[in-house]
Structures are given as structure tokens and as C-alpha cells.
Amino acid sequence: MADTDTKTGLDGVIAAAKTQAPGRGLPPVHLWNPAHCGDIDIFIRKDGVWFHEGTPIGREALVRLFSTVLRKDPDGFHLVTPVEKMKIRVEDAPFVATRVDREGAALKFLTNVGDEVEAGPETGIRVEMDADSGEPRPYLHVRRGLEALITRPVFYELVEMAEERQGPEGPELGIESNGAWFPLGPPGLHVL
Known part of the structure; x- marks a missing residue:
């Protein structure tokens, strides 16, 4: 047995x-x-x-x-x-993304539990905006519906690497990884 x-x-x-x-x-x-x-x-x-x-x-x-x-x-x-x-x-997401590195066309994240995740079409980045404070709450899909909250310093690194693209609702700041585009906030927010 x-x-x-x-x-x-x-x-x-x-x-x-x-x-x-x-x-x-x-x-x-x-x-x-x-x-x-x-x-x-x-x-x-x-x-x-x-x-x-x-x-x-x-x-x-x-x-x-x-x-x-x-x-x-x-x-x-x-x-x-x-x-x-x-x-x-x-309380929120079960994991925390504590590091990000750009390696060629990929963004590689490390979580607090040792998961190494490449952002891409299957492991996306999403950003929610807090309704009260207006602050971003960024998340990385790790595996099978489990996400990591992206720490503030890591999110700042993403913003530093970000570029502006014209989206259907106006200009948006975002980042690309493995051919997938991830907006880092609502359209037009960064041009205020």
C-alpha cells in the first residue's frame, strides 16, 4: 500500500x-x-x-x-x-513574484516558493486597479489557475521595461513576453 x-x-x-x-x-x-x-x-x-x-x-x-x-x-x-x-x-494570491529578468523575448519570473515562470500566452500578466486607491495590483499566472502577486519593486521593473502601443481605446503602456502583449494599466493612464 x-x-x-x-x-x-x-x-x-x-x-x-x-x-x-x-x-x-x-x-x-x-x-x-x-x-x-x-x-x-x-x-x-x-x-x-x-x-x-x-x-x-x-x-x-x-x-x-x-x-x-x-x-x-x-x-x-x-x-x-x-x-x-x-x-x-x-488572502489574495497564493504566491508572490519576487524577481523578473528579461532574457531575449521572454520575461522570466521567480516566485517566493521557487517556481520559475516565463510570461507568455499561457502564463499571462494581468493588472487590476484598486477601486478606492487607484493603485495597480499586478498578477502573474503561474499554473492551473494559481497566480502570484507581483511585488511592487518587480512591477516597477516592468514599468521601466514597458513601451507604449496604440490600443483600441487609446494609448496603453505594456510589455511583451514570448509574443504576448500585457497592458500594465488602463488605456491612457500613463499619459496623465
Whole structure:
């Protein structure tokens, strides 16, 4: 019997995440369809800090491990194993984009959990504008509906690399990566 068949809760999540051999990619959480087992007291704050039972998870390796079995379903975020599905709370996006580099035609991002993501047609950048403050909230699609909030310093780097293009609603400031164009705000905002 597999280790993940005998362990439940947090131990089961750890065992399921560890079953993926190094260099083979992420566990296939999108293929697992276990029954919902309830909630687990894990919370991801908007700055990317993970908490368990109100205490920050201090082991970076454990957070990275949990991030590999994280899935977004229509009813929220879950840690998923082949035999369990436990709902967690996420304040904003589950990850934070902490670095960006321009490498040829690609923008390469690094997240707080070690994901390396190239922006492009499948992994887009989107920017929401806060209705009250008018400030941008930029996000990067990481994988299967999971996003990273782009930190302010990284967003400033994107703005420095940006160019202006004429869009259907007027001039817009944006950036291109792997052939995809990503506006960094509403049309005309940058020309005020």
C-alpha cells in the first residue's frame, strides 16, 4: 500500500508531495479527485507568508513542498493528495513574484516558493486597479489557475521595461513576453 494511502491530514499532504521524484516536475494534482475531507488551518497571507494554526511556517522547504500540492477549485484553494482534499484560506494570491529578468523575448519570473515562470500566452500578466486607491495590483499566472502577486519593486521593473502601443481605446503602456502583449494599466493612464 502506498504511503499516501495510510497517512491523512498534514502527514498525508507531506507524503504525497514527496512522492514526486526530483526533476520530474510537479505532482499531478489536477488528475487527483479525492473526496473533500474538510478544512485545514493553513492560511496564506497576501505577502506570501504561510501560516499553520496561526503560526508562520518557518521551514521554507515545507512551504515549497505544500505549494506543489496546492490546487484552485471553483470553491477555493485546497491541498490535494490522491486520497484527500483539504481546503485552506488564501488572502489574495497564493504566491508572490519576487524577481523578473528579461532574457531575449521572454520575461522570466521567480516566485517566493521557487517556481520559475516565463510570461507568455499561457502564463499571462494581468493588472487590476484598486477601486478606492487607484493603485495597480499586478498578477502573474503561474499554473492551473494559481497566480502570484507581483511585488511592487518587480512591477516597477516592468514599468521601466514597458513601451507604449496604440490600443483600441487609446494609448496603453505594456510589455511583451514570448509574443504576448500585457497592458500594465488602463488605456491612457500613463499619459496623465
